[in-house]
Amino acid sequence: MSERSCEPKRIIVTGGAGFIGSNFVHWVVENQPGVHVTVLDALTYAGNRANLDGISADRMTFVHGDICDATLVDQLMTDADAVVHFAAESHNDNSITDPAPFVRTNVEGTFTLLEAARKHGTRFHHISTDEVYGDLALDDPARFTEETPYCPSSPYSSSKASSDMLVRAWHRTYGVDATISNCSNNYGPRQHIEKFIPRQITNILSSNRPKLYGDGLNVRDWIHTEDHSSAVWEILTRGRSGETYLIGADGERNNIDVLRAILEAMGKSADDFDWVRDRPGHDRRYAIDSAKLRRELGWQPKRTDFAQGLAETIQWYTDNPKWWRGAKEAVEAKYAAQGQ
Ligand code: NAD
Ligand code: TDX
Numbered sequence: 070m071s072e073r074s075c076e077p078k079r080i081i082v083t084g085g086a087g088f089i090g091s092n093f094v095h096w097v098v099e100n101q102p103g104v105h106v107t108v109l110d111a112l113t114y115a116g117n118r119a120n121l122d123g124i125s126a127d128r129m130t131f132v133h134g135d136i137c138d139a140t141l142v143d144q145l146m147t148d149a150d151a152v153v154h155f156a157a158e159s160h161n162d163n164s165i166t167d168p169a170p171f172v173r174t175n176v177e178g179t180f181t182l183l184e185a186a187r188k189h190g191t192r193f194h195h196i197s198t199d200e201v202y203g204d205l206a207l208d209d210p211a212r213f214t215e216e217t218p219y220c221p222s223s224p225y226s227s228s229k230a231s232s233d234m235l236v237r238a239w240h241r242t243y244g245v246d247a248t249i250s251n252c253s254n255n256y257g258p259r260q261h262i263e264k265f266i267p268r269q270i271t272n273i274l275s276s277n278r279p280k281l282y283g284d285g286l287n288v289r290d291w292i293h294t295e296d297h298s299s300a301v302w303e304i305l306t307r308g309r310s311g312e313t314y315l316i317g318a319d320g321e322r323n324n325i326d327v328l329r330a331i332l333e334a335m336g337k338s339a340d341d342f343d344w345v346r347d348r349p350g351h352d353r354r355y356a357i358d359s360a361k362l363r364r365e366l367g368w369q370p371k372r373t374d375f376a377q378g379l380a381e382t383i384q385w386y387t388d389n390p391k392w393w394r395g396a397k398e399a400v401e402a403k404y405a406a407q408g409q
Contacts, residue, residue, distance in 0.1 A: 075192060075306050077150035079105050083136050083182065084156030086110035088260040089196070089294055091120035093155065096298035098128045107145060110156065111135045115261050119392070136178035139185070146185040151192035153305060154182055157232075160263050161200075161225045165349055166407070168224035175228035176235070183239040186247070193247040194305045195236045199290070199315065200226035201251060204352035207288065212356040213251075215313045222350045233313075240311045248308040250301060252316040253357045256378065257294035258385040262393045263400050265289075266379075269328055269342075270386045271393055273335045277401065280409060283347030285325035288354035292318040293372030303366045317357025318370035330376065334383055346408035 080097070084090040085108030094106050106129045110116045121131060134141045136156050146152070156178060158164065158171045179195070186193040202213045203220030219234075221227040239245040260267045269279040300316040308314060329339045362368050372378050386393065 077192060077305070078103060079107070079149050081107045081109055081145055081149045081152045083109045083152065083154045086112060086116035086118055086120050087155065089255055089297060090155035091259055092257060092294040093153065093298045093301060094121060094124065094129065096295060097302070098124050101302070105129070107132060107149065109134055109136065109145060115159065120259050137173060137181050139181050142181050142185045143188065146189045146191050149191055151194065151305060152182060152186060153194045153196065153301065154179065155196045157229070158225065161223045162263070162348060162407070164223055164225035171224050171228040176231045179232035179235055183235055183245060187239060187243045187245050193236070193245055194301065195233065195247060195249045196301065197233050197249055197251045198226065198229050199251050199253045199355045199357055200352065201230040201233055205354045205356055207286065207354055212358040213315060214358045215315055215361055222352050246310050248304050248310065249313045250304050250316050251313065252297050253290035253292050253320070253355055255294045255297050256291055257382055262396060265324065266327065266331070266382065267386060269331050270383050271397055273331070273337060274386060275397055279328055279332070279342040280345045280404065281324060281328055281342055282345060282409065283351055285328070286323050287351060288321050288323045288356070290317050290355050290357050291320035291322060291375060292316065292370065293378045296370040296372050300362060300368050303368045307366050314362045315357050315359050316362060317359040318373055320373070320375060321356050322375070330379055331383065334380055
């Protein structure tokens with residue numbers, strides 16, 4: 070297996086109307102002239118066509134459809150050099166209350182895409198998560214590497230782990246030209262308000278008190294979504310076929326510190342929040358060692374100033390109330406019903 074030099078000109082981005090997918094599409098349009106993107110997105114509750122506003126028709130085509138629709142996927146794949154597969158059900162709490170859509174989209178959807186990639190010989194990059202590795206103790210000096218055994222905890226992470234296994238098998242058995250990246254927690258603009266950082270920012274903007282699960286000491290390894298985008302592009306174009314790359318930016322922080330940083334940046338007192346019921350099976354700590362990606366492909370994160378990235382994210386939600394206000398009441402009602 071040698072390093073490739075792949076220069077795709079026509080790519081399909083599944084889930085391109087969601088948080089990370091839309092940030093990736095904007096990144097490609099801004100940084101990769103000559104590349105045309107076809108977004109395939111079902112516009113579930115998490116997808117928003119407006120996330121792609123401002124992108125001209127000569128750079129992007131939007132297709133409203135489901136990754137489980139084999140006929141549609143097959144047709145789109147006839148005209149693509151590569152697929153970057155972001156589409157997923159992505160929220161752990163939702164997977165605990167209703168796991169069925171997670172198995173359908175994350176497992177069956179990935180299978181459907183792989184079958185089309187096999188038929189058409191399309192380069193396939195699969196977006197996954199560090200959660201497939203389970204969790205680490207707070208005092209464990211270890212971080213996740215590409216060799217860490219899979220040990221997913223939630224219906225969400227087990228469905229992502231399953232999809233990773235399908236990609237590995239389709240590469241080994243059928244020779245699909247596939248790579249996988251497992252990234253840590255993303256933050257930035259256009260993240261759904263069910264997720265931790267935007268939920269707390271929009272709580273404060275709506276005069277609700279932020280909500281912290283359990284003892285607040287769980288650690289997440291934060292990366293700005295722009296750094297995720299640049300890493301995915303490096304792996305898509307230069308990563309070795311059949312390989313997995315972990316993406317992370319050395320951003321370990323516990324939840325209470327992140328919440329207090331949000332409160333402080335928004336002019337609130339450090340104790341102005343509610344403790345709520347913990348998530349069942351709540352992973353304690355995630356931590357990524359991204360040495361392989363940095364060593365092999367020379368990738369470096371650029372947006373590592375967390376205070377700055379957080380301030381910009383707070384500003385984005387402050388400036389775009391129309392983007393989130395319509396969903397806020399229902400999201401909070403759902404959490405309240407769960408005691409969260
Ligand atoms: P998101 O929930 O914001 O967006 C998911 C997108 O997929 C939405 O636009 C939705 O409409 C679309 N979608 C869902 N089901 C679909 C289907 N059946 N067919 C077509 N489109 C469908 O998710 P996100 O946070 O942007 O995550 C994107 C990807 O990155 C996921 O694969 C997730 O597992 C992975 N990931 C996320 C994080 C994170 O911190 N959010 C970290 C690591 C990996
Ligand atoms: O209100 C909250 N209060 C709280 O304390 C919410 C919504 C979350 N939390 C905690 C739970 C986690 O420890 O904050 C942490 C982050 O929670 P989420 O934003 O739900 O993210 P997480 O469960 O860590 O998963 C995220 O990162 C990995 C993404 O949602 C996944 O798609 C990705 O794979």
